[in-house]
Amino acid sequence: MAIKVGVIGYGYWGPNLARNFSQIDSTELYYVSDLDSSKTDQVKKIYPNVKTSADYKDILNDPDVDAIVIAVPVAKHFEIAKEGLLHGKNVLIEKPMTASVKEAEELVELAKSKNKVLMVDHTFEYELAIDRVKEIIESGELGDIFYFRADWLNLGLLQPDVNVIWDLATHIVSIISYVSKMEPVSLSANASAFIRGEIPEVANIHLKYPKGITAYIMVSWLEPRKTRSITIAGSKKMLVYDLTNEEEKIKIYDKGVDLAGNIDNVRELKVNYRYGDIYSPNVKKVEPLSSMCSHFADCIADKKEPRSSGLSGLNVVRILEASQKSLDNGGKEVILKDD
Structure with a gap:
């Protein structure tokens, strides 16, 4: 069964993430949220079967969503990722992982305690x-x-x-x-x-x-x-x-x-x-973002540590x-x- 993904944020990077998760066989682009109604209108035109909302909490409260992808300003990364983990979701965060080392450390520990995948989009x-x-x-x-x-x-x-x-x-x-x-x-x-x-x-x-x-x-x-x-x-x-x-x-x-x-x-x-x-x-020419999204899905399915794990994200934030x-x-x- 395909992993159902909810994308939070459909501004600059969100559309690229949504496109890739819609194309990967092992995932289903299931939900997209954005505060801007014009953005969610775009989603409905491109992906008519995908659920949309102005409130990201609707994604967190949906029991069918297996994983969330966070593509919002850095200041909101920690808050949304923490809520996602507490709701039992696997989490992929756009870079940088958080706005501070303290926040990153808390997410790493929380993901470990919840036995959920925490990964950072270090695309390269x-x-x-x-x-x-x-x-x-x-x-x-x-x-x-x-x-x-x-x-x-x-x-x-x-x-x-x-x-x-x-x-x-x-x-x-x-x-x-x-x-x-x-x-x-x-x-x-x-x-x-x-x-x-x-x-x-x-x-x-x-x-x-x-x-x-x-x-x-x-x-x-x-x-x-x-x-x-x-x-x-x-x-x-x-x-x-x-x-x-x-x-x-x-x-x-x-x-x-x-x-x-x-x-x-x-x-x-x-x-x-x-x-x-x-x-x-x-x-060989392969879109790295596609490889990254596939890796996220594989880590969820196989319960393995991602290449660009939460710990990797923490080390980058520390620098x-x-x-x-x-x-x-x-x-x-x-x-x-x-x-």
Whole structure:
């Protein structure tokens, strides 16, 4: 029997989630709620058999609903997710999971006590190209990782309730955590607000990981060109992931710096710059959002822990909250754990 899904919020991301759950064999798009009647009118036109309501509590109180999908502003994530779990629903939350670590921790514990699936929509963790990047790192082809550099830039969408870090950096943080299996030990952040004065539209985050590995992240809502790229520099090779390049999302560069001579004497060192081949591995094209939605359904059916679990969402929120703390303290370094 198909898992009956209720989508709460039909604004920017909700329609994409609803579309995917309506297309997956193992799920049935059963209910959609939104405060805006024009949104629910759209739902009725596209999905005439789907129930609609202006009040999300109608979804929670419907005994036929197996799972809820939350696609509303971040400030409401915790409240609705908690209510959903208390009503015995499995819960999928749009990123970021919550607005604070405290809220995320409570949801993780509640889901555990209720034996329900709690999952976060970290969409890019379900991108086949990101899976391939993870495989390449684990194979050792890049050698020892030196650093990550990520640019997630575009014009808009300016969010009313969160700054650019909470919006765009969420993607990068979840990707780096997923492909590297590492969590940062400290970070520092700085940001600027040019348009509205109080909510930064441009930000930089510097994360420090174990073994001296670092990550440099830039996010912006004020860029003329859409950029979605991550560079991974290794001791053997370098990799560039470019989401906007549909044909060659991954490029591996046999480039680097090799040293020869007496390493104890800088003046006697010989520096050789390596310029080798560049190649792009073939990656099958599959919509990551579809894979994510299918995974959610599989986790409910098989009672298994999701890839982007509540704990994964908590770890990302912990980094976002620490970034906010750094911003509030003039870019001061925030310690997350001992190296």
